[in-house]
Amino acid sequence: MQTKLIPILAISTLFAANADAAAFSFSTGDSDYRIATGAQAGGTSKEIESADDFVLTQHTHLNQATFTGLLANGATLGDIANVNVEIYRVFGKDSVNPPSGRVPTRVNSPSDVAFLGRESASNSLSYSVTLLNGNASAANSVINGIHPLPDQTTGGEGAVSGQEVRFDINFNDAISLAADHYFFVPQVELKNGNFLWLSAAKPIVGGSGPFTPDLQSWIRDENLDPDWLRIGTDIVGGTTFNQAFSVSGVSAVPLPGATWLFLSGMLGVMGLGKRRKAAA
Structure with a gap:
């Protein structure tokens, strides 16, 4: 022996x-304030998930992430109770197929259920919060207007303001992902008010640059689950959005x-x- x-x-x-290992990073760039959409993990508010995509071309370990949004409707830094990050694959993985037919399409949407996740409550992630602007505004919002067919196109719920904050995430338990197309879904649990994820430019400007296909952002709440709506095409109409986030780590080199x-x-x-x- x-x-x-x-x-x-x-x-x-x-x-x-x-x-060998190569550094990996992806970013959609800074907020463009066109829209702010619900991204909250229940608590005193209903659960809402907003999702935006990224692509990995080889096996990657994600160690960090950031996302930027508004603490709105009276929420402050002191109201933050928990932070979650979930990773979804693209429909029809992890999904019932054919889908329910309650939304215009599920093509290129997130899957029905999360592939994996991390949360501060279980210490699988840690985070810090930076106040970027004490009084920032987005031109439009989606919080309550998330409806199945035929009432999905509301145009949005109008301008919203709040404290602009950036969450810097460390995955204490690294997220290991094979080469594939994924959706990044952050959620903030608050004791009061709403957390709204801010949009970023589409096509990407000032981030990691365009990639193909760069899918638009999607949203759902408890009532729409397991389906998703396109924030731009289905709800607002006539436009598309990215969301402000980044992910980084190391990619394995064969x-x-x-x-x-x-x-x-x-x-x-x-x-x-x-x-x-x-x-x-």
Whole structure:
């Protein structure tokens, strides 16, 4: 047993030396104040989820995130009770298909249920909050006007103001995701008032740059669940939105092919490959 431990450790060291990691970051840029949409985890208010998308081209560990919004309708920093971040895949993964037909489309929407999540209440994420503007405004809003067909197009609920804040998130338990298309869904639980997620420019300006496809943002509340509506196309009409957020971490860079061949050969020399095949 001890005679095989040294080569195994050598292979592990070689793997670690060759397995590289590249910094990953994605951002939609700064808020453009066109709209602010509900992003709250219940508490004294109804639960609302707003979602915007990002793409990973290789396996990635997300360690940090940010999102920017308004503490509105009397909410202050002291009212923040809990912060959640959920990751959704694109419909029809994690979903009943065909869908209910209560919304105009589910094409390119978030899935029915979250793929995974983190929350401050369970210490799987920690956060800090920065006050950016004590009196900021968005030109339009969506909080209560989230309705299934045929009443989905309300035009929005008009201008809203509040304290503009940025949440800086650390995932204490890193979010590990395979290459795929995802939606980022933050929620803030408040003791009073509403948290509204601010929009960002679409196409992206001043962030990580356009990517294809850059899907528009979506929204739902408890009554619409598990369906989603497009904030721009379905509710406001005639426009599309992104939301102000970023995610960052490290992406795994695959080992070069020659290194994999060498490792395979070493396993064969040690007889580990044969035992694995026999065990299978």
